[in-house]
Amino acid sequence: PMLRVGMTNPPFILEHLDAIAKALCHPCVFSYLHVPVQSGSDAVLERMNREYTREEFERVCDVLLSKVPGLELATDIICGFPGETDKDFEATMDLVRKYQFSHTHISQFYSRPGTPAARMKQVPSSTVKARSRQLT
Numbered sequence: 001p002m003l004r005v006g007m008t009n010p011p012f013i014l015e016h017l018d019a020i021a022k023a024l025c026h027p028c029v030f031s032y033l034h035v036p037v038q039s040g041s042d043a044v045l046e047r048m049n050r051e052y053t054r055e056e057f058e059r060v061c062d063v064l065l066s067k068v069p070g071l072e073l074a075t076d077i078i079c080g081f082p083g084e085t086d087k088d089f090e091a092t093m094d095l096v097r098k099y100q101f102s103h104t105h106i107s108q109f110y111s112r113p114g115t116p117a118a119r120m121k122q123v124p125s126s127t128v129k130a131r132s133r134q135l136t
Contacts, residue, residue: 007034010052010060017060021067031068034103035060036076040095041088044081047120054095061099074103077135080128081109082120089131096135106135 005024013020013035024031037057039045045053065071077092096104108128111118 002028002030004030005033007036010035010037010057013060014052014056017063018067021064024064024068024071030072031070032072032074032102033064034074034076036105037095038076038078039081039084039088040092041084044084044088044092047083047117048078048081049116054091058095065099072102073099074105075099075101076105076107079106079108079132079135080123080125082111082117082122084109084123084131093135104135106132108132 005020020033023029024033035057037054038048038050040054042053061073065073077096079089109117109123111122
């Protein structure tokens with residue numbers, strides 16, 4: 001029997017990267033991990049109230065990719081979070097190009113009523129769709 005580790009967020013594993021890499025190298029564990037980044041821009045991550053920075057996400061990727069041969073690294077990206085600028089989006093594109101994730105789950109931001117993001121300046125839907133296509 002094989003074990004597949006599911007999803008985790010950067011703040012939960014930063015202090016345990018060596019142990020996680022060791023576990024992912026075990027012959028009964030698939031070399032796969034899903035670590036959502038959501039955006040390559042620290043400004044967007046802050047508006048999303050994420051508890052990590054791009055640098056911390058990159059540290060997770062760099063350590064695990066260097067210590068786990070053949071690691072399949074998956075991530076999630078949200079296109080068009082309120083206030084996302086062209087520069088923010090380009091930072092996300094740079095991150096995707098840098099790591100060439102084995103799986104990238106792309107979603108377009110959808111405003112839910114009553115949330116803080118619903119009160120923020122929205123990115124035009126045509127821009128969100130274009131960015132989503134560009135990431136694909």
